[in-house]
Amino acid sequence: MARKILRINMSTLKAAYEDVPEKWARWAGRGLTSAITCDEVDPLCHPLGPNNKLVIAPGWVTGTPAAPSSGRTSFGGKSPLTGGIKESNAGGLSGQMIAKLGLGAIIIEGTPAKGKWYTLVVSKDGVKFEDAADLLGKGMYEVDEVLWKKYPKTAVIGIGQAGEMKLSNAGISVNDPENKPGRYAGRGGMGAVMGARGVKAMVIIDTGGPGVDIVDKELFKQGRRKLTESIQEHGLTKKAGGLNAFGTAVLVNILNEAGGLPTRNFSAGQFEGAAKISGEAMAELCEKRGGEGMMGHGCHPGCIIKCSNIIPDENGNAVASCVEYETTWALGANCGIDELDYIAKMTRECNDIGLDTIEAGNTVAIAMEGGLLKFGDAEGALATFDEIRKGTPLGRILGQGVEATAKAFGVSRVPVVKHQSMPAYEPRAVKGIGVTYATTPMGADHTAGYTIAPEIAGVSGKLDPLSNEGKAELSLTFQAATAFIDSTGYCLFIAFPILDIAKGWEGMAESVAGVTGQNITGADVVPIGKEVLKMERLFNERAGFTAEDDRPPEFMLNEALPPHNVKWTITNEQLDSVFAWVHDGHAA
Amino acid sequence: MRVTVKLFATLVRFKDGTRAGKPFEVDLPDASIVRDLIDHLKIPPEETHVVFVNNIIVENDSKLKDGDVVGMFPPVGGG
């Protein structure tokens, strides 16, 4: 059965299935959320107003049997944080279930009567609009638990208090196999977009769904095998390899060694407490405390990399899953905090209230710089989350993220691009990632073009992180490949093996070709990714973005970053060259 | 010459009693290169993926000098 679009109108409380129109038929995942956003959302609309939409789409191969690590769900629309287009994707249970229901995308539009909130129960029989009054004011741990009592073993998508308050740092939670929140479409405030539609939660029930059509089963199987082998062979993604044994936080020490670990609100590139908040330290902690603690946790069924973790307290009880690299950095090094137990507690707060941990950690760091509390004050940092949960005036400022907080506290070292704060790689010490932060249509985002692979990790060759040379081209290639991978439904971490092992790259493309029947080979990955980027860049232009929005923050040009004592030196002309082709009249 | 060494992630198993990032000192003949240090530590060469000397990524044939701080990593990555 061909994929359908499920359109849910919150004004009329009616839902309808539509055929996928020809113009969207090629797309899935990020490509589809961006195509629909471009076609249906006015770029000048208020992100929280009646004309924005929340678009949800699984990837091309999501929901197919045994495609490895492919359960991602893309969430798209206009971002309240950046004011531009946004795609934020998450693992967890939702992607595979939406795909198995035969849905290419769910579009949520319209606004219910004032004060009304709903839980949308999506099954093969359509959509039930349940009054969500009893869930209001509740955090995601409780929401997941309550909804599983009624609908066990389902995917639960939801927002915490932050999304209800429509704060710009509100994320969308997806439950993991243990029914805990923590798999977040965190970036860009998409939780506020869901809140603006009056949707507190969604339950996805895939029972009896038609499943995902596979046009060419042999080609799909061949691609899947090649990709699986490459993941199992690569030192980073194989069983007991770096990601499986230590999680993404295995990066803490290497970025610190490279002088590129942003510390105390981007004022230094090395943190003396780095080893204490690293993936190695987490593995030691799990080993020592046992109980529910574990490394090598999978965020959804079918992941064969399993980079997630469950961090336990002293008694072995789970505190939070997952403390990722970005999280331990944002709430740790960037705030001068070196205590893993506090980082885990703050992660739990973010997962419960529904906040992006990157923006949240950066916001605490700004508040520290602004004098609200001191760098290194773990107890004080933890207490700020309660302000957000309660919606106090201070909490509402902090919940808006870095820029609003910097204004409230008179801070001028503001590490943002397009109003979104930077992740855990210092652009002055790792130049290519700075090009990605500056130019991606998403606002400062590392996943959008992960040049860290060659610049730090030695994946797909080795490039000097401190050098400017070739970084514009490098970033564009990575941004395009990423836009493709984000459309497949595969986890972005397959990029490491497929960049190093040619059959993995081919296999990824062949698996997509097998499912969709489109004639896609490895050579098409970058050109197709560029088509997605072009749509997104044009949306942003219509939303009012200009070349001046593709710039790193001013302080990075003026302040030298220790230990290398380097400034941002890539020219504006180099930055402008990244997307010059968008107006050449052809995509690739 | 004497260099300071830090091992990370899966490489810690090649040095008894060390932890990730805990520095220890190694004496090497003058004019040693990174590969000599790797051999000295009895680490199979394919296990070290990225090596830093004084916070700069280097190749295995880079020369070492007295007082250098060397950090060694297996394949690492994430996001």
Ligand code: SF4
């Ligand atoms: S590698 Fe990690 S983030 Fe990716 S799908 Fe697996 S557990 Fe989730």
